[in-house]
Amino acid sequence: DNKYNPQVHKEVYEQIKGNVLALAQTLGSPTTAAILPDLKASNIVAAPASWTSAWAFEDVIIESGANYCIESMNTLDYAVDKYKTKSVMAVHYAGDYGDDAAAGAKIGAEKLGLTFSHLKTDAGADKQAGAIAEIVTKKPDLVILTTGPTETATIVGGAAARGFTGRFIGTSPTWNPGLNASPAAAALAALYEQSAPWNSWTTNSAGHEAMRKALPSVTPNEGYTSGWVWSYPLKAALQKAAANKDLTRAGLLAAVRSLESVDYEGMLPAGAGNFKAGAPGQVKVTAFYKPDKAGATGVAQVKDLTVGPTASAYKLDGPCYSKL
Known part of the structure; x- marks a missing residue:
């Protein structure tokens, strides 16, 4: 629990960073900003639970959705x-x-x-x-x-x-x-x-249907929807890095930089997730x-x-x- 506190976020990140390839979620923009210098220095890719436009300019941050x-x-x-x-x-x-x-x-x-x-x-x-x-x-x-x-x-x-x-x-x-x-x-x-x-939550898309099937007994909440969407870029990058036979931090970051699209299974439009293009590739x-x-x-x-x-x-x- 980062308590939505940048200092706490940094402390708990330091505790786990030696044991992880990437971060499947980093909650909040000021909290993520607190660990960004180390993410970049360590080639650790991270999916943010936030939508600041700053993420469009950070290779290690694999954001989803319009800022x-x-x-x-x-x-x-x-x-x-x-x-x-x-x-x-x-x-x-x-x-x-x-x-x-x-x-x-x-x-x-x-x-x-x-x-x-x-x-x-x-x-x-x-x-x-x-x-x-x-x-x-x-x-x-x-x-x-x-x-x-x-x-x-x-x-x-x-x-x-x-x-x-x-x-x-x-x-x-x-x-x-x-x-x-x-x-x-x-x-x-x-x-x-x-x-x-x-x-x-109730939208008729393949991604939404997969999410609801995976969570049959929960009370519907858009936190689940967001968490599901945020996971697609990391999934795509891991698949690409595995195909390249380079599941290292550097290999995963290289895979991110090569992604021209991410398959969000209809939860975002085709063409979303163009990390290769940088800021011009942002979904809007x-x-x-x-x-x-x-x-x-x-x-x-x-x-x-x-x-x-x-x-x-x-x-x-x-x-x-x-x-x-």
């Missing part, structure tokens, strides 16, 4: 098309999770001619008064949230209680099925949607969901995986959060 920056651009295209959005506010944690999404919203707003503002907020339900006040005062058409579920419920519920009627769209970590039973449930049902880098699709108490994971799809024109045209030339 937060691209996801925000897709959110803006979706909102402009569906809600005729003209102004957007990003409310977000500090750091490369929140800042990456906010930077994507800023870049996208500039391209689309939208009014943009952003506000950093701290974690904790008791620390959202400033965010709620800013939203209610500025009245943006759209608020892009990059927080946790607790803050999402507090912000959406609090803003709605004060008469705010704009839209909220939160990145995937803003949602938890328990929010459907929270005091903010009615406000969330009326005002909130979730953006996501892949489709949910996003899906959108709304709260639904009848849904297996508390949500229902409102738009399938798609890439909007803003993200499609954007050339990733460095981590987005540096442009906020």
